[in-house]
Amino acid sequence: MELYIHIPFCVRKCLYCDFLSGAYDKDVRDRYTNKICEEIEYYGRGMKDASLSSVYIGGGTPSWLEVSSMDRILETVYDSFRVEDDAEITLECNPGTAVKDAFKNYRDMGINRLSIGLQSANDDELKLLGRIHDFNQFLRTYEYAREAGFFDISVDIMTGLPYQDKRKLYYTLMKVGQLKPEHVSAYSLMIEEGTPFYDTYNFDSVKQQAGMPTEMLPNEDQNYGLTKLTEQFLEEHGYLKYEISNFAKEGFEGKHNTGYWKRVPYLGVGIGAASFLKRKTDVGTEEIRTKNISDMEMYLKTSFEGTYEEGVNSSAWEEPDILTRKDAMAEFMYLGLRMTEGITRDEFEDAFHVTIESIYGPVIKNAVADGLMTMSGGRIALTETGMDVSNRVLAGFLL
Numbered sequence: 592m593e594l595y596i597h598i599p600f601c602v603r604k605c606l607y608c609d610f611l612s613g614a615y616d617k618d619v620r621d622r623y624t625n626k627i628c629e630e631i632e633y634y635g636r637g638m639k640d641a642s643l644s645s646v647y648i649g650g651g652t653p654s655w656l657e658v659s660s661m662d663r664i665l666e667t668v669y670d671s672f673r674v675e676d677d678a679e680i681t682l683e684c685n686p687g688t689a690v691k692d693a694f695k696n697y698r699d700m701g702i703n704r705l706s707i708g709l710q711s712a713n714d715d716e717l718k719l720l721g722r723i724h725d726f727n728q729f730l731r732t733y734e735y736a737r738e739a740g741f742f743d744i745s746v747d748i749m750t751g752l753p754y755q756d757k758r759k760l761y762y763t764l765m766k767v768g769q770l771k772p773e774h775v776s777a778y779s780l781m782i783e784e785g786t787p788f789y790d791t792y793n794f795d796s797v798k799q800q801a802g803m804p805t806e807m808l809p810n811e812d813q814n815y816g817l818t819k820l821t822e823q824f825l826e827e828h829g830y831l832k833y834e835i836s837n838f839a840k841e842g843f844e845g846k847h848n849t850g851y852w853k854r855v856p857y858l859g860v861g862i863g864a865a866s867f868l869k870r871k872t873d874v875g876t877e878e879i880r881t882k883n884i885s886d887m888e889m890y891l892k893t894s895f896e897g898t899y900e901e902g903v904n905s906s907a908w909e910e911p912d913i914l915t916r917k918d919a920m921a922e923f924m925y926l927g928l929r930m931t932e933g934i935t936r937d938e939f940e941d942a943f944h945v946t947i948e949s950i951y952g953p954v955i956k957n958a959v960a961d962g963l964m965t966m967s968g969g970r971i972a973l974t975e976t977g978m979d980v981s982n983r984v985l986a987g988f989l990l
């Protein structure tokens with residue numbers, strides 16, 4: 592099983608951000624730390640046989656939480672669960688939020704992977720995004736991490752930014768490439784409702800999606816060019832694309848996210864955290880997807896007394912979705928096909944006891960004929976063209 596811990600604290604909100612995060616005072620941060628520890632203990636008491644293959648501390652900005660609080664949370668994880676010897680333990684970190692000594696402390700806590708949010712090496716772009724740091728602050732953070740002994744670092748960058756052209760993106764890629772992180776995530780900017788970016792750029796984004804000329808955001812063709820530049824640059828610099836937006840040096844693919852795409856069960860703790868769990872019923876095993884409540888005050892008032900029991904909902908959960916067999920098959924396909932290695936026929940058959948052809952024969956046949964998918968030796972994967980239009984191809988697997 593995997594564990595996700597949500598730390599929703601940020602110094603201030605970035606202008607494009609619609610994640611569950613915000614600037615909370617120290618009193619809330621302390622109460623939240625207590626509550627999240629209670630929640631971890633509650634599950635630990637009930638999941639005696641579970642062992643954790645990965646722990647991902649995401650946010651928000653987990654590196655903005657006091658080091659002593661982070662230490663308490665991880666101690667609680669170790670006391671409550673068996674953590675596998677080779678478990679990947681990742682902390683998301685934003686430049687300008689952790690002092691040098693913190694990284695040494697993170698290592699001592701067992702954290703062995705960092706995911707650092709850079710987004711751009713151009714200071715004007717960082718300013719436009721409302722990030723709290725400049726590129727030099729990122730460099731210092733990166734240096735502290737390396738000095739403290741982190742040898743598995745992921746750097747996040749963004750494409751499709753307002754006014755971004757190939758020259759600007761190339762500069763970011765070049766600066767990141769020089770540092771040789773083990774992993775790079777490259778996501779395209781999405782203009783989300785309710786953010787300041789929505790007010791400024793939504794008009795342009797609608798035109799972008801309709802394939803019309805835009806003034807501020809890159810148009811569809813330009814966006815495609817930016818994505819291809821990223822892929823080409825990273826591949827030439829020794830990174831393998833192993834998922835639609837993720838690139839890694841060999842052996843450094845993120846275990847935690849790969850688990851999501853392979854449908855490994857995960858438990859999420861903290862506000863808004865999602866879980867995917869399997870539980871035994873009288874007639875077999877059922878799969879559920881659920882999410883914690885998103886309201887901070889409600890979460891802080893939640894009681895985690897007692898012990899988690901399969902079949903009894905946690906008091907922090909919103910109503911869980913019980914997956915039907917069709918839901919599970921569709922997820923298997925559209926999550927698995929996000930990975931460049933794709934999925935195999937045997938895996939499908941092991942999971943569902945029917946052949947993949949009996950469910951998806953025509954969809955696969957058409958996608959192969961259109962050059963969007965390959966099927967060879969029992970392995971099914973998207974082609975490069977299929978990856979470029981993955982939303983459309985993957986939607987074909989919904990049942």
Ligand code: SF4
Nearest residue numbers: 601604605608612651
């Ligand atoms: S640091 Fe990340 S989570 Fe926090 S406001 Fe910025 S984008 Fe959102």
